Amino acid sequence: MLIGAGIMSATLGTMLKQLDPGFRIEIFERLEEAATESSDAWNNAGTGHSAFCELNYTPEQPDGSIDTSKAVKIAESFEQSKQFWAYLVQQGIIDVPADFIHSIPHMSFVWGEDNVRYLKKRHAALTECHLFRGMQYTEDASEIRSWAPLLLADRSSTDPVAATKMDLGTDVNFGALTRSLFECLRKSDGVNAHFNHEVLDLQQQDGFWQVRVKDVATGEKSTVEAPFVFIGAGGGSLPLLLKSGIPEGKGFGGFPVSGQWLRCTNEEVIAQHEAKVYGTAAVGAPPMSVPHLDTRWIKGKRELLFGPYAGFTTRFLKHGSVLDLFRSIKLSNLVPMISAGLHNIPLTKYLIEQVRLTPEARLDALRGYYPAARAEDWELAIAGYRVQVIKKDEDEGGILEFGTEVVSNDEGSIAALLGASPGASTAVSIMLGLLGRCFPQQMAEEAWKQKLRMMVPSYGRSLGKDAALCSEMRAYTGRVLGIPQAAPGAAS
Numbered sequence: 001m002l003i004g005a006g007i008m009s010a011t012l013g014t015m016l017k018q019l020d021p022g023f024r025i026e027i028f029e030r031l032e033e034a035a036t037e038s039s040d041a042w043n044n045a046g047t048g049h050s051a052f053c054e055l056n057y058t059p060e061q062p063d064g065s066i067d068t069s070k071a072v073k074i075a076e077s078f079e080q081s082k083q084f085w086a087y088l089v090q091q092g093i094i095d096v097p098a099d100f101i102h103s104i105p106h107m108s109f110v111w112g113e114d115n116v117r118y119l120k121k122r123h124a125a126l127t128e129c130h131l132f133r134g135m136q137y138t139e140d141a142s143e144i145r146s147w148a149p150l151l152l153a154d155r156s157s158t159d160p161v162a163a164t165k166m167d168l169g170t171d172v173n174f175g176a177l178t179r180s181l182f183e184c185l186r187k188s189d190g191v192n193a194h195f196n197h198e199v200l201d202l203q204q205q206d207g208f209w210q211v212r213v214k215d216v217a218t219g220e221k222s223t224v225e226a227p228f229v230f231i232g233a234g235g236g237s238l239p240l241l242l243k244s245g246i247p248e249g250k251g252f253g254g255f256p257v258s259g260q261w262l263r264c265t266n267e268e269v270i271a272q273h274e275a276k277v278y279g280t281a282a283v284g285a286p287p288m289s290v291p292h293l294d295t296r297w298i299k300g301k302r303e304l305l306f307g308p309y310a311g312f313t314t315r316f317l318k319h320g321s322v323l324d325l326f327r328s329i330k331l332s333n334l335v336p337m338i339s340a341g342l343h344n345i346p347l348t349k350y351l352i353e354q355v356r357l358t359p360e361a362r363l364d365a366l367r368g369y370y371p372a373a374r375a376e377d378w379e380l381a382i383a384g385y386r387v388q389v390i391k392k393d394e395d396e397g398g399i400l401e402f403g404t405e406v407v408s409n410d411e412g413s414i415a416a417l418l419g420a421s422p423g424a425s426t427a428v429s430i431m432l433g434l435l436g437r438c439f440p441q442q443m444a445e446e447a448w449k450q451k452l453r454m455m456v457p458s459y460g461r462s463l464g465k466d467a468a469l470c471s472e473m474r475a476y477t478g479r480v481l482g483i484p485q486a487a488p489g490a491a492s
Contacts, residue, residue, distance in 0.1 A: 001025075001026045001027075001028065001209070001211060001224065001226035001228070001229045001230070002025060002026070002027045002028070002230050002232060003028050003199050003211075003229065003230065003231045003232065003233050003237075003240060004028075004029060004037075004231065004232040004233030004234060004236065004237070005027060005029035005031075005033075005034035005035065005036075005178070005182060005193065005195070006034070006035055006037060006038055006039040006178060006232055006233075006234055007035070007038075007039040007174045007177065007178045007423075007424045007427050008230075008232035008417050008423075008424075008427055008430070008431070009027060009230065009232040010034070010035075010039075010177075010178045010181035010182055010185070011084075011181070011427040011428060011431050012230055012232065012431045012434065013025055013027065013181070013182075013185050013191070014088070014093070014181050014184070014185060015084075015431055015435065015455070017185065017188050017191065018451065018455060019435075019442070019448055019451050019452070020442070021188075021189070021190075022190070023190065024190040024191075025185070025190065025191045025192070026192050026194070026224060026226065027182075027185070027191070027192065027193040027194065028194050028197045028198075028199055028211075028213055028224075029193070029194070029195050029196075029197065030196070030197065030198040030199075030216060030233075030236075030319075031195065031196070031319060032195055032196055033179070033195060034178050034179050034182040034193075034195075035174065035175040035176075035178035035179050035182075036319075037234050037235075037317055037318055037319065037384065037385075038234040038235070038384050038385075038386070038420075038423070038424075039174045039175050039178045039234075039424060040174075040175040040384065041173045041174070041175040041176065041296070041298045041299075042261075042298070042381060042382075042383065042384075043175075043318065043383055043384025043385075044174050044175070044384060044424060045292070045294070045308075045421070046171050046172055046173060046174070046294070046296050046298075047106070047169075047170075047171070047172070047276055047278075047292070047294070047425070048078055048081075048082075048101070048169065048170035048171065048172045048425055049074055049078060049421065049422035049425035049426065050074065050075045050078040050079075050106070050168070050169070050170075050425070051070070051071035051072070051074040051075045051078075051126075051132075052075075052106035052108075052132070052135065052164075052166035052168065052169050053106035053107055053108045053164070053166065053169065053276060053277070053278040053292075054071075054108075054278055054290060054422075055108055055110075055118075055119075055122070055278060055279070055280055055281070055290065056281055056290055056402075057070045057071045057074055058070070058071050058122050058125070058126065060118055060121070064121075065121075065125070066118075066121050066122050066124075066125035066126075068125050068126055068128075068129065071126060071132075072129055072131060072464045073464075074422055074425075074426060075131040075132070075463075075464070076131070076429070076462070076463045076464050077422075077425070077426035077428070077429035077430075078422075078425050078426060079131075079458065079463050079470070079473055079474070079477070080426075080428045080429045080432070080456050080458065080459075080463075081425060081426065081427060081428040081429070082473075082477040082481060082483075083428075083455075083456045083457055083458060083473060083476070083477055084428045084455055084456050085097070085101070085177070085477075085481060086476060086477045086480035086481055087454065087455045087456070088181075089480050089481065090480060093180075093181070093184045094177075094180050094181075094184075095180075097480070097481045097482055098482060099173070099176050099180065100172060100173045100174075100176040100177040100180065101170055101171070101172050101173075101177075101481055101482075101483060102170065102171045102297045102483075103167075103169070103170060103171075103482075103483045103484055104169050104170060104171040104274065104275060104276055104295050105147070105165050105166065105167050105169050105274070105275045105276070106165070106166045106168075106169030106275070106276050106278075107147060107148060107163055107164060107165045107166075107275045107276065107277045107278070108122075108163060108164045108277075108278055108279070109144070109148070109151055109161070109162075109163045109277050109278070109279055109369065110161070110162055110163075110279060110280055111159045111160065111161045111162075111368075112159075112160065113160055115162070115280055116139060116160050116161070116162040119137070119162045119163075119164060120137065120139075120162060122164075123135060123137040123164050129464065130467035130470055130471075131463065131464060131470060132166070134166065134167070134168065134486065135164050135165070135166045136164060136165045136166075137162070137163075137164050138162065138163055138165075139160070139161065139162045141155075141157070141161060144161060144163045147163065147165050147275065148163075148273060148274075148275045148277055148293075149272050149273070150269070150272055150273045150293065150369075150370045150372070151163070151277065151293075151369060151370065153370065153371060153372035154371040154372040155371045163277075165275075167484055168474070168483075168484050168486070169275075169276060170483055171276065171295065171296055171297055172424070172425065173296075173297060173298060174424045194213070196215065196216040196217050197213050197214065197215055197216065198213070198214045198216055199211060199212070199213055199233075199240060200212045200213065200214050200221070201243050202229065202240065202243060202244055202414075203243075203244070203245065204244075204245075204413070204414075207227065207413075208225045208226065208227055209225070209226050209227070209228075209229045209244075209413065209414060210223055210224075210225055211223065211224045211225070211226060211229065227413060228412075228413055228414070228438065229244075229413070229414045229415075230414075230415050230416075230417075230434070231244075231414070231415070231416035231417065232416075232417050234316075234317060234385075234387075235254070235256060235315075235316030235317045235320065235324070235385055235386065235387040236316055236317055236320070237387075237416045237417055237418055238252060238253070238254040238316065238328055238387060238416075238418060239316070239324070239327065239328055240416065241407060241416040241418070242328065242330060242332075242333075244414055244416075246407075246409040246414060247409075248407055248408065248409055248410075249407055249416070250332040250333070251332055251333050251336050251391060251392035251398075252333055252336075252389065252390065252391055252392075252407065252418065253328065253329070253333040253336055253337040253340070253389075253390035253391075253398070254316060254325070254328055254387040254388065254389065254390060254418070255337075255340065255341075255344075255387065255388045255390055255400060256312075256313050256314065256315060256316050256324065256325055256385055256386070256387045256388075257310050257311070257312070257313070257351065257385065257386050257387075257388060258310065258311040258312070258313040258315070258382075258383075258385050259307065259308035259309065259310055259311070259382075259383030259384060259385065259386070260307060260308060260309045260311065260380055260381065260382055260383055261305045261306065261307040261308055261309075261380070261381045261382075261383050262305065262306045262307055262309075262362060262363075262366055262378040262379070262380060262381075263303065263304075263305050263378065263379050263380075263381045264303070264304035264305070264306075264377055264378055265377060265378065265379055266377035269304065269377055270295075270302055270303065270304040271302075273293065273295055273304055274295050275293075275295055276292060276293075276294050276295060277292055277293040277294070277369060278290055278291070278292045279291050279292070279368070279369060291306070291307065291365065291368075291369065292306070292307075293305075293306050293366075293369045293370060294306065305381075306365075306366045306369065306370070306378070307383065308383045309354055309357060309362060309365070310351055310354045311351060311354050311355045312351040312354075312355055313385060314326065315385055316328070316385065316387050317385055318382070318384055318385050320385070333390070333398075335392075335397050335398060336390050336391060336392045336393070336397060336398025336399075337390050337398060338397070338398070339393070339396055339397030339398035339399075340390045340397075340398040340399055340400045343396060343398075343399065343400070344400050347400070359375065359380075360375075362380070363375050363378070366378070386420035386421075387418070387419075387420070388400055388401065388402060388419065388420060389401040389403075389405050389418045389419045391405075401419065402419075402420075402421070403419050403420075403421070403422075404417060404418065404419035404420065404421075404422070404423050404426070404430060405417075405418050405419050406418075406430060406433060406434050406437070408434070408437050408438055412437055412438035412439065412440065413438070415434050415437070415438055417430065417434075428456065432452070432456070432459070457473060457476070458473050471486065474486055
């Protein structure tokens, strides 16, 4: 059983049917169609997260060095996602890759002496790894203007600025991708998708999960039995994990964060910008709130967004209840949640400030990246909600985790995905890890290994350590998906 019809369930369901066409799969989604919550194009950043431009993945250490370990891991994971998508195109499961993936340069842009110094060190550190070779760096305003003219329009010439640019970057419409995968799944033998069905409760009995489901349209309730359950319901995963009663889920809590975009309505402005430009996060800001001036392709149309602006909410889903946060508080996670709150007062302060932002303040934030921005060219749009993971910690009682985490029981009969960014971009690598934990016997069999190597050719090998393999895989995915195969200046 797959709970939730987002990119995670779509990826896992597609993988399982490829590995064993005999699997019977039941999918339950509380809304009317797939990818309506976190995976939807307007609710998701759409960045093919490969750590090319996201500064929060490369923190500066106390000794002044740049930690690139997370960036390398994320870059490897995104390469695996591209391989799986290329396989799906070759198999005819995805018809037109341009329906969901486009080539868009990924840029980092900063101003101020300290930030310029950091970006220069970051570039030097990243380009030591072949995954990032070909990344360009400049402090020349005229060169930055040629890359992204809006960044320098009306900007003071006295401001020190710097930027990096990676032409291998992509924009991914995860909503379109998810719906394409579900369309194929629903045509497969042994797969049933139930929309407008909400999972109310689940408990294990005699080696099977008894899952209580409600038909939202009719109010009718029923119980469905399954030997394996995956909870991929975005912000709705945590409440269901807690209801499962598995020991591994005890102590987990969630901190919900809402989001908003400024969306450009002026076609002339949209036409002047073709890049995803990420900057530095405000003090206390969660990673999902790192500001970016972002070219997107949504429903075949080029769009330009800025944001997201974060805010505090008690909902776990955009279409959730204001009681979600309060209902998630249990005796087992009360201490971790209180401790995490006390240790993250700057985050709480930041979110309160974001909630109180005036239209003028939002415009001022945009003008940090596009100084010539005019209020009449932009409208406010609601983005998706994210639930940051809170977990037990022996030293601090509870800590707030930024990222994604799979929680499963010892026997691997249930697994839940918690967290947010980089989420969708690394769905394939996350699901490969889940398969190893929940289907260890099959994963050890040669038949599954061979199939996995067809689906993800680099499976079992390190793209971060093998430059030739990385080059080969990028050439393959670029050719099939219609995106660049190598960055200018990268080793062939």
